[in-house]
Amino acid sequence: MATPSGPPSRPISPIRLAVCVSGGGTTLQNLLDRIAAGSLDARVVQVVASRPGIAAIAKAEKAGLPVAVAASARQKIDVESYSASIFDPIRASGADLVLLAGFLALVKIPADFRGRVINIHPGLIPSFCGKGYYGGRVHQAALDYGVKVSGCTVHFASDQYDEGPIILQKTVPILEGDDAHALAARVFEAEKDALPEAVALFAAGRLSIDGRRVRIAPAGGA
Numbered sequence: 045m046a047t048p049s050g051p052p053s054r055p056i057s058p059i060r061l062a063v064c065v066s067g068g069g070t071t072l073q074n075l076l077d078r079i080a081a082g083s084l085d086a087r088v089v090q091v092v093a094s095r096p097g098i099a100a101i102a103k104a105e106k107a108g109l110p111v112a113v114a115a116s117a118r119q120k121i122d123v124e125s126y127s128a129s130i131f132d133p134i135r136a137s138g139a140d141l142v143l144l145a146g147f148l149a150l151v152k153i154p155a156d157f158r159g160r161v162i163n164i165h166p167g168l169i170p171s172f173c174g175k176g177y178y179g180g181r182v183h184q185a186a187l188d189y190g191v192k193v194s195g196c197t198v199h200f201a202s203d204q205y206d207e208g209p210i211i212l213q214k215t216v217p218i219l220e221g222d223d224a225h226a227l228a229a230r231v232f233e234a235e236k237d238a239l240p241e242a243v244a245l246f247a248a249g250r251l252s253i254d255g256r257r258v259r260i261a262p263a264g265g266a
């Protein structure tokens with residue numbers, strides 16, 4: 045039976061997560077730490093890496109999680125086949141929600157996962173986002189522009205980089221003397237709370253997508 049798309053309208057406990065990674069896996073580790081501490085009611089049922097040999101895979105394997113490696117994005121395969129190499133193992137795992145957690149490749153969201161893929165971006169969308177804006181590049185662009193606040197954005201993923209409806213944003217100040225490294229560390233502290241918070245809202249059945257807006261229902265079903 046096909047899995048329904050869109051955020052759930054009823055609570056899921058524990059929510060089953062698939063986590064897509066490309067680098068160090070600090071976002072994945074934070075989720076695992078929150079789950080172990082009992083502050084996030086979730087289970088990671090699948091990890092998908094965009095390339096072999098990355099630290100995120102070692103972290104996943106240490107935690108005993110199943111890892112799939114996506115087809116190489118640099119191979120000239122069509123976007124459907126690339127997406128299938130990511131979503132086939134995720135579908136088989138029975139995941140309720142997919143997290144792009146420091147994932148650096150563009151994915152095409154299959155129909156049965158629309159509204160069930162969330163990305164975290166280390167900047168305040170719509171500034172400093174889209175192709176070419178990832179990791180330290182986002183922070184350097186914010187500093188170069190001279191903005192006084194930055195932060196992170198958690199949003200539903202559409203088929204374009206960083207364009208889907210926004211679930212929540214957290215801000216951090218930019219301080220005198222900041223470089224991209226210092227700002228990245230401050231933003232990452234905000235990311236550590238923002239992503240689990242969004243997962244919890246999704247799992248509680250409190251999110252609905254209304255055009256570009258994400259509505260957040262009050263706690264307790266009021």
Ligand SMILES: Nc1nc2c(c(=O)[nH]1)N[C@@H](CN(C=O)c1ccc(C(=O)N[C@@H](CCC(=O)O)C(=O)O)cc1)CN2
Nearest residue numbers: 147148149150151165175176178201202203204205206
């Ligand atoms: N369908 C979607 N896929 C992805 C989204 C999304 O919103 N919808 N978000 C990105 C994550 N992202 C920032 O949050 C991001 C990641 C990477 C890039 C980028 O420019 N990548 C480079 C390749 C970098 C590399 O492989 O080392 C590129 O495309 O040339 C932009 C934004 C995840 N996917």
Ligand SMILES: NCC(=O)N[C@@H]1O[C@H](COP(=O)([O-])[O-])[C@@H](O)[C@H]1O
Nearest residue numbers: 067068069070071145146166178179
């Ligand atoms: N486009 C998303 C992005 O640039 N995310 C950035 O990747 C790092 C986490 O990666 P990790 O979880 O692999 O350590 C973090 O710096 C995060 O801001």
